[in-house]
Amino acid sequence: MFFLTSIVDRPVEGKSGEAIGRIADVIVRMGDDRYPPISGLVVRDGRRTFFVSANLLQKLNGSARLSSSTVDLQPFARRAGEVLLRRDVLDHQLIDITGRRIVRVNDVQLTRIEGAYRVVGVDISPQALLRRLGPRAFAGRIVGRQVVDWTDVQYLASTAPVQLKVSYDRLAELHPVDLARIVDALSYRESAEIVAALDEETAAETLEEVSDERVADLLEGMDQERAADILEEMAPGAAADALEDLDEEVAEQLLARMEPEEAADVQALLEYDEDSAGRIMTTDFVRVSATATVGDALALIRSLEEVPDPLLAVYVVEPDEPSILRGLVRLRTLILSAPETPVTEVMDEDLPTVAPEDPAENAAHVLAEYNLLAVPVLDEERHLLGIVTVDDALAVLLPEIWRRRGGRAFA
């Protein structure tokens, strides 16, 4: 077990100890290995740099010892699939999956496993920086390491200037909220790499939490077909927020590529201002006719292809005018009532409602004041447009923690 910074610039010796050069960098092959193996060294001798294969390595710790006295002086050239530990990993950023954060590599841990030297972890401690800053003689006196195992980090392929096949499997372990925080904190290019690696559903959930401007940039930068697919998966309100920040022309193109039904939902929300009740409401709720019984209502819910989630109540509307709201029946009541009871008998009437133009905050206050789980949104003619649920309102009431980015532009 040793560290990269303790071997760079150290001498490379031939079989019988003769000087061949100094270690300029360490080449690692990225691929399917859990711990990527070292495939060779970049050795510098005066002004020349050349490649030494890992097959010739007898010892690497402290100084490098080769199994032969002669080396082929083939000049070093970068190849696809290979990264240089000093140039592309040391001092670069990667994602610490278990720590759910972006870290900077202050040192790289290497060890010999199964006959090959491999990268096993990265040191992210400030002590590692101090060790490198001071004279080498003092380095040993500074104690403390914080090594993250290589299998627990996500290397960003965009860091290295070569084609790399990197596995992004472990990203899926992160909660979309954490992913969003990371996407917001990385540079645009790195964040695009992360989002590209996510499946559409996770990407949608992540983008819902990412700042609007960044979402707009990301959507604009990706393939339109994929952008449209992700927008379909997003909550209509979040999708509308993102589209609003896009170039109008691009937004139109994306809407045109979306499924007509989802596009219509989003377009309807775009009619309302950001942070209005209309923008955060959902149009996904269950209506039953005033002539129905409790049994009919339950049967209707069961027959739906996609049941709203959360399902809090069903909304009772005029039999011949489904946009006129009569009242609502809570799910609890539905379950407790006898199936043959008419819904009009168990429904709550005189509900508090909000208008779509009302600030979203008002809807949240109504919910809190009346102890409701959802509040209907009615237009001037008392037509039912949608409902604002507690979930949607909570996001408004809580300080907008991860939306706010203050001076991010200064990073």
Add this chain to the structure above:
Amino acid sequence: MMRKRLWPYLLALGPGLLAASAGNDAGGIATYASAGASYGYGLLWALVLVSLFLYIVQEMSARLGVVTGKGFSDLVRESFSLRQTALILLSLLIANIGIIVSEFVGIAAAAELFGVSRYVAVPISAVCVWLLVTRSSYGWVEKVFMVLSLAFLTYVGAAFLARPDWRAVLDGTVHPHLSMEPGYLTLLVAVIGTTISPYMQLYAQSSVVEKGVTPEDYRYTRFDVIVGTVFSGVVAVFILIATAATLFPKHVAVDTAAAAASALEPFAGHYAKVLFALGLLGASLLAAGVLPLATTYMLSEALGFERGVSRSWEEAPIFMGTFTGLIVLGAALALIPGLPLIQVLVGVYVLNGLLLPVELFAILRLINDRELMGKHVNGPVYNFLAWAIAIVVSLLSLALIVMTVVGWFR
């Protein structure tokens, strides 16, 4: 058709404009006004030349951001050895701390023009700035401050109304006149330092990175940089003309804010003081919030700390601690009793000018790194100009240091 081709250019206006006009903050005003009052039009040529320098440096920073997709401190950490990184960041840190102090000094000066003690105004402003940045969205506040700082545009009107001798103005612009007199040299370095402040490059680069500008769209960004440089250059030139026309003939040195404000009298009459104080307050508050934040981001990004103003103390203790510490330090230094405000402002930019070469050489190495920049490295002529700037600035700084040290032993 016309509209279609023009639109992307107009849309791209912003970061470059903001970054460059940020150069006209408290320290900028003090420096240009001092230059005008002490040497008339004698430093005008330098101002024009330095604006050209500014364009070249800002353009390189923006290009670094567009091509690499990374911020400056990111690139420095990834491309330089750790010791070099430490040196570069330290020089940027010192330069920025100086400017943070100068912003609070600007607030103090503005407050005193209104008759409010600086011991009241500075602590209150520090608390407000801290709260605004950490507890609310800074966006709209930023806009208010920016509008306030537009008050400095009145210098353009003041310059015309002061009826300057335009022939002398032209003469000062086209005839470089280099004097080795310490006072002249000091102001020259200060003019360079205030016009080309490191944080402007940090900002120009990070804003294109944030927006994800691609090399294909780079021409719009460059247009933004040009407009920003021209705008800031014009304002700076008129501040100098206004003070040169009104204060220089009367031999009034700009050693107080009130003296600098009096150059606005031909334009604003009795309101000169109020107008000047409002502009100074707006510009200083804006920068007093933005600079500590930018500096904190710069450090945490390079060192890999958890960052973001929306993080709590528990989540990001070093980030929040650094941010708070910078504001407290800036405010505290600005409150040292008996501090000569205007001299401090100029002094800060002399320091900036002295540290500038470190940053310039770092930019030059990065922008000529083929592995990083590909075909977007500097062309030979451009490179020659950029190196010339770095070397001239270094020589001037060196000359100033030598003169100062020699002065001590005389």
